[in-house]
Amino acid sequence: MRQIKGAEMKALVADTAKITLVDFSASWCGPCQMVHPVLEALSSEMADKVSFFKIDVDESPSEAGAMGVRGVPTMIVFHGGKEIDRQVGFRDKADLRKTLDSLADRFLTPGKA
């Protein structure tokens, strides 16, 4: 999972071939450190349908603010530049995977994903 700067986000989340999860997190936040390995594992297991990026809210405060992020971790899922889901706080792997699978089913065209 690659860490990006806020300014890179807009272009990356415009993808329509995959859905994109952006994890807004911070170095001082316990649940962020706990959810990190979950996202790392999912990013290799779900590489065919979900792209994963991480934004440090201290490094990119204006993008976090513009997205209405007031807590970390906030994981926002995009498709074609639009927000399609938002998860706040720690999520376990099975739970997050289920959410992402159902979003991928809904938003990705079968055969093209």
Added chain:
Amino acid sequence: MEFHLPPDNSGTGSVVDLVIAGGGPAALSAALYAARYGLGHIVLESWQPGGQAALTALIENYPGVPSVPGAKLSGIMRSQALEAGARFTTETVSSVEPLGEGFLVRTESASHTAKTLIIATGAAPAKLGVPGEDRYYGRGVSFCATCDAPFYRGRRVVVVGGGDSAVKEALHLSGVASGLVLVHRRDTLRAEPRLAQRLLDCPTCEVRWNSTLKAVTGDEQGVTGVDLETPSGLEHLDTDGVFLYVGTKPATGPFRGLVELDARGAVLTRNIVETSRPGVYAAGDVTSNGFRQVVTAASDGARAAWAAFEYLEDRRQN
């Protein structure tokens, strides 16, 4: 008499003496003791590793450790258990059923056959159930001051509750927020007197006594205010954040039907850690025990591991 478990059990995971469900101080302490007793075990760390303790800014009343961030304390407990030989997986229990003289513990990805079980799945913050609470979760509504306080530097916040957690986290928030209002439905704080006094002395903090939160209001960006019912009528307060500490809900869903629960949904215990079913023990905030602290969770965990050990020894000898 040896333990009778069906030889060809349907478990896809391990066959163990003890399954410990949970990941907070109660489970970590049970894991430490189980490992040192040499019990074949597995710890199914639940949805929140480190439990509620890991989300607590500062723990000041754990004996032997003067003042420590909760995440650090639970991290030390976990490494200590690991060093003793504890085995962890990040599975979450979905159901448990009796199987022969033991139990079949199912998770989303495996099932484990266990001779004994310790329920230490803790509790999650309770919701108020008021309009706006779900809509603005993560956009101004928070259950974790430790996680979210830095977003409220120089801003106004409301904290709801009057117990230890509410007051402790309000004090943490008061260090960054420009102003803080604590909303409490009673006329005195239930928190430890030392914490309560610190809040009453805090120059940027106010308390609305005998008041309840009726709604969270906001716009596209997030929370902008709250509606309160106070003794002098309805009051609207402008605020940027609302932190809720209105009690907890025990995480007992998967154990319903296996052991007796109380009216709150907590595991009903006898002798601190015994449940209504032999071989099943409970520890920490998931129990009906009256006092819920990190130190009592750790203590329950140790007792539960000991009880499981004794239970298994008795069965081996008879």
